[in-house]
Amino acid sequence: MTLHESGSTDSASTRRRWLARAAYLAIFSSVAVLVVFAGLHTLTLLIVAVGALVVEVAALFWFLTSRGALRWIALVVLVLTPIVVLALLVRASLLWVVLLAAALAVLAVGCARAALSRDRADWMMPEHPSVPPKRAFLVMNPHSGGGKVGKFDLKRRAEELGAEVALLEGPGTVDVEALARDAVARGADLLGVAGGDGTQALVAGIAAEHDLPFLVISAGTRNHFALDLGLDRDDPSRCLDALSDGVELRIDLGQVDGRTFVNNASFGAYAEVVQSPAYRDDKTGTILRMLPDLIEGQHGARLLARLGDRTIEGPQAVLVSNGPYETHDLAGLGRRPRIDHGTLGVVTISVSSTRQAVGLLRRARQDGVVQHSGHEVVIEADVPEIPAGIDGEALVVPAPVRCTITPGALRVVVPRNRPGVRRPVRPVDWVRLRRLAAGTEPREGES
Template structure:
């Protein structure tokens, strides 16, 4: 769902600094293009060598991922040899400096464009409300998460000193953390928290949303993508406990998949198949390389069919990612950080790669034919199998088909410390039309909170 960029009644023309940055971006991009054309006119075969070398390298990478045995290692050698050959050819014709200059001009143009557009589209912040300290907070802690962060940062002791009832998970068997959270609610808890991984966070967040209680995130897991998108300090999980005494509250969305909640995403297809393997936890790289050829060739795993909001139908994607709000737009697949978690929509990333040509098309980013990004309110995944593997917030599950993903807008009350690093301003997409308007001084914008 695109953010509204129409100027409001208090809009003002873009300031001079932004206009000149936009103009500088266009001039640098033009200079890079002219230099590239002149090099091609002077030595037309050289440009063909560069394009051909890139195509060969991408094809070789595809063969490496989709083949086994001697052909895989021949492809690996070819993927390394192709760029080396291009560099040698350019060096012999004394063109390395021209290529470096074109690259430098282009990078400078992109940097200037992003600086200009960042002001044209200032990010909005999720509204915060003051929050009184809880009377009976209950916090579940997993001592094994994140390599032992709970013990290393004395989280249990610090939380207890702040009046929290701490439940330390122990034992080698599976623990029903959702049931423990429900028992705590029945005993009078007025806040639920988790110090653990994203999967555990999601389960307890579902219970908190069910009972309308605030939810506390303590970044004691390994990756903690949810904590990252909340602007918490992942290097100092103990600072998250400040929310118990000096906190604010935000209302965020929750993803739902067949009755289960997720805070980050649900993945289908190739990645979900790989993480189902018992060997994946001990040897992630080796297991992935072993299983990918059959997955990419369609010889392994069910054939998926995706319905988006009941209208758009996508057949047999290689991989599908459904996220609680869309990821940012500053990278190839739109995967990175989510600047907002209260948009009321799912993010959808569909990857379809069945050949070297389709793999090369991914270089076009969101415009590539093998990569589609959408926002949606409902995603239904059907398959030619009664159940399919799904990765839900990093947890490997088998779910009966069809699998239905939805979003619950504003379902989760999240308690955050007032002082926290915050979410860095996301890189704006390179909108050429808006950039031209900026350069001409015709774009108007309005300051927003947090801009």
């Protein structure tokens, strides 16, 4: 280690130490504000806060798992509970005390997260040089994302940069894989997609098979893949900058019995929802209509998931992701700090009681939720075929299903100048924070 690097490390350690101390100072101040200004009402405030939280969680649970009048009563309770609490605080002239204590608590958590924040290398994928393509071939779905291809004039802009563009206009279903393979046979030196993650995955598999660079254009609805690559999701035309000034990221690809996925594959409850004909037009409404039966296990095949030497029997849902999601994401809607560690993320959900369901809704650690990572997952069932949602596409696959990962399989080309991936937020480790504040936490690189 050079003198400069040693000085930088010492400076970072000192900064983390003082941030940890500031976190503890803020939390103690928050408690002091309550004790000094609320006095004997402090215990009452705590009881009201805990009671309101319990009511909110219970109401949310009943809203998600009930139908008819009970569901709407639960919704009313959800809305009215915080209003009632606010009114009680105003009447007791304690609102400012609670707000000040809450602000100090938020400051404490902010300082704690900053003190425990990861180094850039933990959440930024390495960039590699990229040579501008000479015969880029792009597939664009003009219907994806509410018509973003037309709205941002992506076809014309891509052709001005020398790319060949194929629009998925029909009539009928267009074989995207056949289009991509034909382009490769004609000498394409880059493949790309402006469309949903399901279409991205199909063409990405072919690009990886032929070791060709792959371009992601964020013209889908949610663009989860683009999000984890740090691309601009508001203006997909900026993704085309990679054709003239790009860098390469080498990422992993997941497979379900040989079919590629870039985000995740789901089985069980969520896959049942994706199979519903109403899902594409009304995702939220479909989930709310189907969730009660799915949580109670009234529909669907009985699954068994094998993760290495661990077996989970009867999970209601299994989510297998291309890289683990951050912060215990249970729906595959969160973020992955990196997609190049060569591991699958696996979440299995088994809810057999109200307590476990409430814990699941609160995203707490419960016996019914198992999070794991590995290189292979096998999902068995008591029926010959099971529904699957692969990057949001509804499929039926034969059981047992084998999910694997291929490290560094895909060469993704991204613009040199892009929004980038935000620093991931990890749970506060108060034990480590205490060691940092006391100056007893080993420096990075030391054991």
